Amino acid sequence: MARNRKNKKGNKKTFGARNDSNAQKGWSELVKENEKWEQYYKDLALIPEGEWDEFKRICQAQLPLTFRITGSRKHAHEVLQLFEDQHLPGLTNVTFEGEEIQAPKRLAWYPENLAWQLDVSKQVIRKNEQFSKMQRFLVVENAVGNISRQEAVSMIPPLVLEVEPHHAVLDMCAAPGSKTAQLIEALHAKNDEPTGFVMANDADARRSHMLVHQLKRLNSANLLVVNHDAQFFPRVKTDDSRRFLKFDRILCDVPCSGDGTMRKNVNVWKDWCTGSGLGLHTVQLNILNRGLNLLKNGGRLVYSTCSLNPIENEAVVAAALRKWGNKIKIINCDDKLPGLIRSRGVSEWPVYDKAFAKKQKGDEGTIESWFAPSAEEASHFNLSNCLRVYPHQQNTGGFFITVFEKMDEEEEQSAKRAGFENNEDINQEKKAKSAEDAPQRQKKEKLPRDANEEPFVYLDPAHEQLQKCWEFYGIDDDFDKSNCLVRNAAGEPTRVIYMTSSSIKKIIQGNEDRLKFIYSGVKLLVAQRSDIDCSWRIQSESLPIVKHHMNQKRVAKANLECLKHLLLESFPGFETMEKLHIDDEFTKKIRALSPGCAFIHVSRGEDKESLFLPVWNGSKCVNLMVCKEDTHELLYRIFKVDSPAKVAAPEKKVGGDRAPQEEEEASQPAESSEAQG
Structure with missing residues (x-):
């Protein structure tokens, strides 16, 4: 994760070469050269001499x-x-x-x-x-x-973390969220209702809210976004208030100087200096140590940066190994991601200060952990198991990845017999505890307009409004009805009801005094009309889960021809559909249902995904409740219709019988005043 640089007021971002018109206005192409960068990495000898010219050319x-x-x-x-x-x-x-x-x-x-x-x-x-x-x-x-x-090398850390559906996962520095999205996808890869969760954290309040925009489209009830300094991330309570949660998987993609991103962040060329890596080293080490404190025995942590600088990479890893001793080890990933061209981590590197003067251990103004490990340490640390990916190896950005495993007691005793000693220090845990207890000074930041800072209030599953919905939609008892919540101070269902997984509910209810919650929950129910049997409609975001717990009471099977007609035609009338014989069985069942939200199920064979979509059933017509982006995508993917605007008009002429105005209005999705951002 590159360090977030804020431009001075009045300055515009530079993205590289400008076109002729911009040049005439005073813009000039940014020169992709930096003598100190070139000298530094040549002195480090990370890139073989014969590959340097190609390495530099690709970086430019x-x-x-x-x-x-x-x-x-x-x-x-x-x-x-x-x-x-x-x-x-x-x-x-x-x-x-x-x-x-x-x-x-x-x-x-x-x-x-x-x-x-x-x-x-x-x-x-x-x-x-x-x-x-x-x-x-x-x-x-x-x-x-x-x-x-997503940038190719950015995809690597979540893959080697190897997340499973039952894992408790923490992303310590999550914004902007592309890696977090991979973690969520891995959590749901084998099960629509995993028992684990992903907690996504970022230290910057505004970036935490922006993170939501990247992740909410994944519609995961197993996601929680929080806002804390990762160096002092709070301990999370479990069901037993005397115990604290340890995570199965942790991603530490820490803030860095970002010289591995200079192909897209061209300002790195003019801003790069040795001082950046030196200044970030301690913060990076603090985050890594805090992550290792929060990691379960037998768990896995990935430390990564988009920097090539050993001061931010192997030096940080070596310092953690020195501190934790036999409690952790680096996993060899040679057998992971076959086809990925990578280089090994290094155990030797020079140290240059901000003035580009070479320094020795013990010199004034230096930090001991900047320097390479001793020969004895290097033989135990196995820094060669770290992964380095250079831009010229497969035309990518640059990245550094290390996979740690926290050993269980049996492995720890074996390591002790092999000569390792545990140097773990509890100071980091004490500092984190102090940070939890200290009064939190909140920076006044301008948050996104739709940021919601209302509390998370879980509803009684026997609430009258919920009971009506369970009966109306035929929701079975296997669905955990105690996981429904609202986002308002009154704690009453007014416009939107959300749902989370049971694992997220336990964290929210048990840690209100120690975690700053930003976002969680997917929309389950949205208030609609009050003059029908059920005034709540099930929102499409929750359908991947709810469909497994719903009987066929309000589900109508439809064929592909019917689906296409509903995608192309808004509010097709029942009489017209009967005249055109557009899936008579579907029309018969949907017409017999009482007005309100219903669903269509379209089977496409064993080798293709079935579709389960919401519709609004009116007194004279039916309307598919799918947004225009999904409509366009479904028409193209399933029916090879490239632009619905070109073909919709003729279909509407055939339909003829339009729904009354009030029915059209009732069929539109309700806007929520409780949007979570």
Whole structure:
């Protein structure tokens, strides 16, 4: 995670080369040169001499576009198939202005071929018809959460963390959230209702709220966003108030100087200096040590930076190994992510101060942990098990990753017999406890307009409004009805009811005095009309869970022709659907239901994902409650209809029988005054 640099008021960000019109206005291209950076990394000898020119050339070049396909396996592979069938052929053997353009390629090391890289310029994407069409595809799929545009090397830390559905996971420095999204996806990969959770933290209040925008589209009831200084992250209570939670998996993607991101953050070229890494070293070590304190025995922690500087990487790792002794070890990841070109960690490096003067251990103004380990320490630390990914190795950014494991008692005793000693210090835990107890001085920051700082209040499962909903929708007893909450001081259901997992509920109710909660819960119920049997409709965000607990009372099976008609036609009348024989069984059942929210189930065969979507059932018509982004995506993915605007008008003419105005208004999704950001 690169350090957040705030521009001075009045200055504009520089993103690299400017076009001619900007140059005429006084803009000039940023020079991608830094003598001290070049001298420093040549002296470190991290890059073989014969590779330096290529390394520097790639660092100066534009970063490729990379993306990964998300979601359940069936869903993800369907989107992958669509990309390979509809777009990849047109992107192969393409020439632009007389030069052959590289076709998109899979990231060889990413599981199941679900991540891709495009080594083409923005000019080609804008001006070439096939690449422009692919770009529109990426935009649409990204909008609905099927694709995440993420830098390739940024995808590595969550993969080697190896999250399982039952794990308690902490992301200590989560913003902007791309890695956190991977952790959530891994938690849900095998089960729509995992028992574990992901706690996403960031020290900056505004970035914590912005993190929500990145993560809420994943619709996870197992996510909690909090706002704390990661160096002193509070202990989290469990059910037993005398005990504190230890996490199974922790990601420490710490703030860093970010010289591995200079391909996209071009200001690094002019801002880089040795002082940045030296200044961040202590903060990075504090965060890592706090993470190791919070880690369960047998658990796994990943420490990562987007820096290539050993002062921020191996020096931090070595200091933690020196402190924790036999309690932790570095996992060798040579067998992980086959196809990833990587280099080993180093055990020797020089130290330069802010003035670029070479320093020795013990010199005035130095910190001992900046320096390389002794020969004896190096033989035990196994820093070669750290991963270094350099930009020129596979045309990416630069990254550093270390995977720690906290050993259980049996492994600890074995390590002691092998000659290791435990130097663990409880000072870090004491500092964290002091930070918990000290009065919190809140910075006055301008938060996003939709940031909600109302409390999280869980409802009595026997609440009258909830009981009406369970009966109306046929929700079974296996659904945990005690996990429903509201976000208002009155604690009463007014406009929106949310739901969380049981694991998140325990944390929220047990840690109100020690955790600053920012966001949790997915929308379950939204208030609609009051003149019908049930004035609440189930929100689509919660359907992946709720559909498993719902009987067929308000579910109507539909065929693909019916689905297409509902996607293209707003408020189609029942009489028209009967005349056109658009799925007579569906029309018969949906028409017989009382007005209100209902659902359609579209089976597409064993090899493809079934669809379960909400509809609003009126007295004369039905309306599919899907947003325009999802409508566009479903039409393209399932029916190969590229632009619904071009084909919707003829369909509407056929439909003829429009719903009354009041019914149209009632069919629209209600806006929530309790949006969580």
